[in-house]
Amino acid sequence: MSKSRGIEYYFNRTTGESRWEPPTEEPRARTTKMRASHLLVKHAGSRKPSSWKEANITRTKQEATAAVEQFREQIASGQVQFADLAAKESDCSSARRGGDLGWFDRGQMQPAFEKAVLALKPGELSGPVESDSGVHIILRTG
Numbered sequence: 001m002s003k004s005r006g007i008e009y010y011f012n013r014t015t016g017e018s019r020w021e022p023p024t025e026e027p028r029a030r031t032t033k034m035r036a037s038h039l040l041v042k043h044a045g046s047r048k049p050s051s052w053k054e055a056n057i058t059r060t061k062q063e064a065t066a067a068v069e070q071f072r073e074q075i076a077s078g079q080v081q082f083a084d085l086a087a088k089e090s091d092c093s094s095a096r097r098g099g100d101l102g103w104f105d106r107g108q109m110q111p112a113f114e115k116a117v118l119a120l121k122p123g124e125l126s127g128p129v130e131s132d133s134g135v136h137i138i139l140r141t142g
């Protein structure tokens, strides 16, 4: 509300600009490049139940979730570095890069995975995240 004129005005918190006219333009699609590392534990119901670690993955989703929770504990307690554990335990080919997926934009990863990354701040570790690939823990890095 403008004190001097007693009428409301519009303030854009992103650009810091203020104006009398209501905002009309569509919000510009910001390039939301994001970066994350993940540790994936696949299970019998994964879309591709095989990996560099195991040709035929038969564990149940419950077992995969329990494994991911245990790995998360080890990382969160500082017993092990994320990249070292992902390199050993992840069923994704990104294991060879310590789980690093590099930079990616919206629409590249499966929706559940992307949603989980967007809910994290850089440096934060997710809980178990389910996708068609299996059960992940995700460390957002950028």
Ligand SMILES: N=C(N)NCCC[C@H](NC(=O)[C@@H]1CCC/C1=C\[C@H](COP(=O)(O)O)NC(=O)[C@@H](N)Cc1ccccc1)C(N)=O
Binding pocket: 038, 040, 046, 047, 048, 091, 092, 093, 094, 097, 100, 101, 102, 104, 108, 109, 110, 113, 131, 132, 133, 134
């Ligand atoms: N950088 C990209 N754009 N690469 C394409 C991502 C495709 C995307 N993948 C996913 O959403 C999940 C979450 C992360 C990994 C992943 C799945 C699988 C493992 O699951 P599976 O497919 O056996 O079910 N790993 C990958 O894709 C790997 N290329 C990720 C990667 C590996 C090395 C370097 C960079 C990225 C999708 N839309 O399916």
